[in-house]
Amino acid sequence: MNAVIIKELTKKYGNIVAVNNLNLTIEQGELFALLGVNGAGKTTTIKMLSCLIKPTSGDAFLLGESIISNPHSINEKTNISPQETAVAANLSVLENLELIAGIYGQNSKTANKNAHEIAQKFGLKNELNKKAKNLSGGMQRRLSIAMALISEPQILFLDEPTLGLDVLARRELWASIKSLKGKVTIILTTHYMDEVENLSDRVGIMANGQLTTVGTVTELTMQTNTAKLEDAFIVLSGGVL
Ligand SMILES: Nc1ncnc2c1ncn2[C@@H]1O[C@H](COP(=O)(O)OP(=O)(O)OP(=O)(O)O)[C@@H](O)[C@H]1O
Numbered sequence: 001m002n003a004v005i006i007k008e009l010t011k012k013y014g015n016i017v018a019v020n021n022l023n024l025t026i027e028q029g030e031l032f033a034l035l036g037v038n039g040a041g042k043t044t045t046i047k048m049l050s051c052l053i054k055p056t057s058g059d060a061f062l063l064g065e066s067i068i069s070n071p072h073s074i075n076e077k078t079n080i081s082p083q084e085t086a087v088a089a090n091l092s093v094l095e096n097l098e099l100i101a102g103i104y105g106q107n108s109k110t111a112n113k114n115a116h117e118i119a120q121k122f123g124l125k126n127e128l129n130k131k132a133k134n135l136s137g138g139m140q141r142r143l144s145i146a147m148a149l150i151s152e153p154q155i156l157f158l159d160e161p162t163l164g165l166d167v168l169a170r171r172e173l174w175a176s177i178k179s180l181k182g183k184v185t186i187i188l189t190t191h192y193m194d195e196v197e198n199l200s201d202r203v204g205i206m207a208n209g210q211l212t213t214v215g216t217v218t219e220l221t222m223q224t225n226t227a228k229l230e231d232a233f234i235v236l237s238g239g240v241l
């Protein structure tokens with residue numbers, strides 16, 4: 001079954017066409033990685049799909065609901081961990097998690113139970129009483145994703161989830177993301193090719209607001225006659241090897 005159907009989605013900022021006539025279908029439980037050089041249109045796409053900004057034209061259907069006519073319904077079933085880590089600095093880890101659970105309508109008992117469960121899953125169990133501002137950057141990214149997940153979304157958007165993390169923190173976060181595969185539909189943007197190779201079921205490459213290529217890592221390397229995704233990406237983004 002399809003979780004996401006994108007139809008001719010376009011976003012213009014004045015003369016700039018940030019996203020240009022995007023068409024794409026993503027299956028339920030799939031982890032889809034969106035790649036592209038800086039300014040290609042990835043974040044704008046994710047922001048439209050998560051109903052943070054309105055498209056100029058076109059539409060997208062998430063779990064059958066339109067981002068134009070039913071954004072509230074989509075907000076109940078999806079969540080985003082944005083590029084800027086979105087945690088309340090002066091609240092503890094537990095309070096941050098319970099806050100989001102409360103916003104999504106969970107009573108305090110359920111919110112507390114879910115907060116403890118998700119903290120366990122994301123290696124945050126020993127940090128529950130720490131203020132978010134005193135966590136390391138890696139722990140803050142983890143908390144940000146845990147906060148997106150506590151609402152039990154069916155679709156999760158991860159915008160550069162491991163940006164600025166050290167190798168160990170990145171690997172730990174990959175393991176947490178991998179444990180969601182097949183259960184939650186995930187759309188992820190990243191500049192790290194090893195992340196895509198490790199996590200994604202399919203990859204889409206954007207250039208100048210357009211989705212130029214969609215396929216598995218193997219399909220992309222075969223298509224470009226290259227040995228690894230990084231080389232395939234350079235070829236497909238119009239660069240020189
Ligand atoms: N609020 C805005 N106002 C004007 N132009 C914008 C706005 N947001 C994005 N853009 C422009 O839209 C284009 C696409 O930007 P977007 O942030 O979606 O790219 P991206 O692929 O996510 O880049 P990065 O990898 O650097 O995060 C860029 O030319 C950018 O300058």
